[in-house]
Amino acid sequence: LAGITAAIMAAALAEERVGQVVLPGDLLLLPAQPEEDGERLRLGPVAAPRGRLLCGPGLRRGRAGLVVTKCGLLRCRGAPGLAYWVDTQQRRYVPVKGDHVIGIVTSKTGDFFKVDVGGSEQASLSFLAFEGATKRNRPNVQVADLIYGQFVVANKDMEPEMVCIDSSGRANGMGVIGQEGLLFKVSLGLIRKLLAPDCEIIQDLGQLYPFELVFGMNGRIWVKAKTVQQTLIVANILEACEHMTAEQRKQAVAKVLEN
Amino acid sequence: QGRPVRRKLRGLDSETKKQLEEEEKKIISDEHWYLDLPELKEKESFIIEERSFMPCEDLLYGRMSFKGFNLEIEKLMIQMNARYKTKEMEEEDTMEADVSEEEMARRYETLVGTIGKKFQKKRDQRILQDEDENSNVTPNKTKKMFLKPQD
Numbered sequence: 001l002a003g004i005t006a007a008i009m010a011a012a013l014a015e016e017r018v019g020q021v022v023l024p025g026d027l028l029l030l031p032a033q034p035e036e037d038g039e040r041l042r043l044g045p046v047a048a049p050r051g052r053l054l055c056g057p058g059l060r061r062g063r064a065g066l067v068v069t070k071c072g073l074l075r076c077r078g079a080p081g082l083a084y085w086v087d088t089q090q091r092r093y094v095p096v097k098g099d100h101v102i103g104i105v106t107s108k109t110g111d112f113f114k115v116d117v118g119g120s121e122q123a124s125l126s127f128l129a130f131e132g133a134t135k136r137n138r139p140n141v142q143v144a145d146l147i148y149g150q151f152v153v154a155n156k157d158m159e160p161e162m163v164c165i166d167s168s169g170r171a172n173g174m175g176v177i178g179q180e181g182l183l184f185k186v187s188l189g190l191i192r193k194l195l196a197p198d199c200e201i202i203q204d205l206g207q208l209y210p211f212e213l214v215f216g217m218n219g220r221i222w223v224k225a226k227t228v229q230q231t232l233i234v235a236n237i238l239e240a241c242e243h244m245t246a247e248q249r250k251q252a253v254a255k256v257l258e259n
Numbered sequence: 260q261g262r263p264v265r266r267k268l269r270g271l272d273s274e275t276k277k278q279l280e281e282e283e284k285k286i287i288s289d290e291h292w293y294l295d296l297p298e299l300k301e302k303e304s305f306i307i308e309e310r311s312f313m314p315c316e317d318l319l320y321g322r323m324s325f326k327g328f329n330l331e332i333e334k335l336m337i338q339m340n341a342r343y344k345t346k347e348m349e350e351e352d353t354m355e356a357d358v359s360e361e362e363m364a365r366r367y368e369t370l371v372g373t374i375g376k377k378f379q380k381k382r383d384q385r386i387l388q389d390e391d392e393n394s395n396v397t398p399n400k401t402k403k404m405f406l407k408p409q410d
Contacts, residue, residue: 199319
């Protein structure tokens, strides 16, 4: 009985829990869907027309709604394309299909390269997966080069595979990243925060001086500026962003502007 | 040897024989090969599971350049980020045709006839000449002869 009451208490409407901390095992009910089986629903009038619901990372489809599988904050996105997901914090990356990541080439064997992406396995990258690459025209990729590419195969049963080309065959900025610059690692949540559409951090940094940035969803950031000092400043600010408040960050940027 | 089992049961009663047969049938009937689970109802699956953050959060493109450090990347930034937002608009715009569709239809209509004539023998060509679009057969135009001017 105690188990049942605990389970019922953990179940609540998904809408109410948005923005709150959720733990694995919590049940999120969706509107117009009772806890009993679906038969009763069909007898009565249907409350609202069901649109598509996107069940993002950290959630799984359960019998009576969504089941939480990771701890974090519950987020949602509004009406067209309703989506729920859990905003988790972790440093360890798990390859996901479609993600753009920065990888380091570790070996070059025959027809493909082995690329370290920070996951449990190295990803394989075929030499034909570059724009304008043919069997005779091989891409100029050496060991220890940095590659910006996306995953085409990434599940727990197979070795991840990545490519530097999109579905229409164009590179779109993917491929080997230039020679100089600095690569460093941050947590995955920070990357998503920085890549959000209206991110103030990036806007503030963009005022400082010309530089270039590449974000990999595996927690890796590559920075290149004109001098080593400028590169290091940008890298330090980005790393420290995670723990600074907005004001502290603005102070830091202002200090740099003065110098 | 391939003797049926019933021979061995000769000594038993007919009732026990029947029972044994029924039991055998029970064991090896069609239902034997299906799992004894309740029927799972196929619910309308309108929930899509997604493991990536990209469709949830509308993230920007990963490569960025500021103050003209890398102009190609800056062009790409505009292109990729705009593509995300105005994806619907692009789908609605149709290419403006240089030549209207009606004209194309007309051209093709006559083109088929022209090419078709190429492969016909002389006799057929003359016959074809007479037929109009409305498939009315017009009489051959008489050749214009020299007319003597009347006084």
